[in-house]
Amino acid sequence: MDLITPGLGLVFWSAITFLVLLLILRKFAWKPILGAVSEREEGIKSALASAEDARREMENLQADNERILKEARAERESMLKEAREIKNKLIADAKEEAQVQANNMIAQAQAAIIGEKKAAMAELRNQVASLSIEIAEKVVRAELANKEKQMSLVESMLSDAKLN
Secondary structure, three states: OOOOOOOHHHHHHHHHHHHHHHHHHHHHHHHHHHHHHHHHHHHHHHHHHHHHHHHHHHHHHHHHHHHHHHHHHHHHHHHHHHHHHHHHHHHHHHHHHHHHHHHHHHHHHHHHHHHHHHHHHHHHHHHHHHHHHHHHHHHHHHHHOOHHHHHHHHHHHHHHHHHO
8 A cells, every 4th residue: 555645435434424414514513603693793783783773872972962062151141141231230220320329319419408498598598687676676776766856756657657
């Protein structure tokens, strides 16, 4: 026997053994191996699909986040604008109320001044009247101390009364 070329019997039995092994593998191992490969392929496909869905969902979430951020910024600006308007209105109201109070205080002070002026004028009139009466009384006493002067005064008053 030659070591380089195998004999025909060996090739025959090797081929039969290979075919039997192939049939046994096909009957018992081929389906589970193909099932595992197919299952692995389906797992990879589903993982890719899940990854694509997750990517789309992330894009949607990013778009939603951007929209929410824009809305929040717009709302913040609106709130700031409203706060500024309220502040300006409060300041204007406070100024207006202060002006009204100042005007009221000025009016009250002017009324008080006028009242005090009238009271001072009335007091002055009373004092002038009192002084005038005193002076007139003194003058009349001096005039009426003399009997001739009394008679001439009475006659002059009667003549004045007759003319009126």
